Amino acid sequence: GQSLEQPSEVTAVEGAIVQINCTYQTSGFYGLSWYQQHDGGAPTFLSYNGLDGLEETGRFSSFLSRSDSYGYLLLQELQMKDSASYFCAVGYTGGFKTIFGAGTRLFVKA
Amino acid sequence: SQTIHQWPATLVQPVGSPLSLECTVEGTSNPNLYWYRQAAGRGLQLLFYSVGIGQISSEVPQNLSASRPQDRQFILSSKKLLLSDSGFYLCAWSRTSTGELFFGEGSRLTVL
Numbered sequence: 001g002q003s004l005e006q007p008s009e010v011t012a013v014e015g016a017i018v019q020i021n022c023t024y025q026t027s028g029f030y031g032l033s034w035y036q037q038h039d040g041g042a043p044t045f046l047s048y049n050g051l052d053g054l055e056e057t058g059r060f061s062s063f064l065s066r067s068d069s070y071g072y073l074l075l076q077e078l079q080m081k082d083s084a085s086y087f088c089a090v091g092y093t094g095g096f097k098t099i100f101g102a103g104t105r106l107f108v109k110a
Numbered sequence: 111s112q113t114i115h116q117w118p119a120t121l122v123q124p125v126g127s128p129l130s131l132e133c134t135v136e137g138t139s140n141p142n143l144y145w146y147r148q149a150a151g152r153g154l155q156l157l158f159y160s161v162g163i164g165q166i167s168s169e170v171p172q173n174l175s176a177s178r179p180q181d182r183q184f185i186l187s188s189k190k191l192l193l194s195d196s197g198f199y200l201c202a203w204s205r206t207s208t209g210e211l212f213f214g215e216g217s218r219l220t221v222l
Binding site for chain 1: 144152153156161204
């Protein structure tokens with residue numbers, strides 16, 4: 001099957017670091033990506049990992065371990081505006097078919 | 111630059127009525143196109159994807175259908191809506207298989 005698991009909620013303090021984990025089924029795996037969605041809005045792309053290792057984009061980093069079928073999104077120097085839902089998504093079938101996890105709701109407190 | 115538009119933004123429809131949501135992409139050619147549905151507070155469910163004109167892959171064999179009559183146009187339809195069809199419908203496109211999807215503004219459908 002093609003399913004993804006990620007925590008439903010995470011709470012952190014402004015200025016802190018938070019890690020959101022994602023595990024996935026390996027059948028047909030092509031790559032792992034992350035999206036941010038604020039309430040009422042559309043998801044926006046954050047990062048993509050096609051190979052093992054760490055990808056860094058500003059305050060956000062994403063990691064992939066294909067052997068462990070596992071990845072994570074790391075958010076540093078949290079800001080109030082980072083309060084949103086974060087989705088991991090896996091590309092299958094040569095990357096054309098993208099399946100999303102159920103999302104992790106991040107609450108950033110002052 | 112590339113843009114994606116979908117409409118209508120909001121609609122309220124009675125059970126049993128038809129549906130047509132339209133999505134167009136500008137500024138790119140031969141994009142991969144997607145329809146997702148999101149229930150309130152939930153993840154995105156892939157409904158259909160298309161890698162070319164007339165090529166539609168269905169992930170959800172329900173009362174919904176999709177068509178791609180032109181390279182940059184993607185349409186989601188239903189002949190008879192169900193209550194369970196309510197949700198936030200999102201169209202998206204991608205250039206390649208690198209995981210980066212660009213989403214439209216979404217269409218919020220309420221079936222009463």
